[in-house]
Amino acid sequence: MIIGIGVDVVQVSRFKQQLTRTPALRDRLFTPAERERNIRSLAARFAAKEAVAKALSAPAGMNWQHCRIDIDSTGAPRVVATGTVAEVAEAKGVTTWHLSLSHDGDVATAIVIAEG
Template structure:
């Protein structure tokens, strides 16, 4: 059963400007492992986190440190939800996440399906 879907698009150059204006933003949005990634990968992960929030109904109080976008040995992205994000997902009955990331030129995008 589909619990929710979400999609988000990020303009990489605008995202870069926001990170430059608010240096603490990188620490607030991304886990320590994610912070080491290049700008386009960060933009795609931000889009993924926004898409995850949309799939969950955009509830208040979720901490982005509790949502990491990781990759498996084959390079496929997947959601690692802990803390506040896992709590909301569990309450909604999410058992599995399906995630697709893409970036091309100045655009990064993510699509997520929360499955129960």
């Protein structure tokens, strides 16, 4: 059963400007392992985190670092929920995440399906 769907689009150049203007934002939004990625990858990961929040109906109090976007053994992106994000997902009955990331020019997109 689908519990929620989320989608987000990020303009890479605008996202880069935000990170340059507010350096602490990188630490607030991303885990230490994610922070080392290039700007296109960071933009896609931010879009994925936004899409996860939307799939969960964007409840207040979720910590951005409790949602990590990893790569599985096949090279596919995957959602790793911990802490506040895992708590909300569990309360809603989410057992499986589906994630698709895409880049085209200056745009990064993510689609998330939360399944239970």
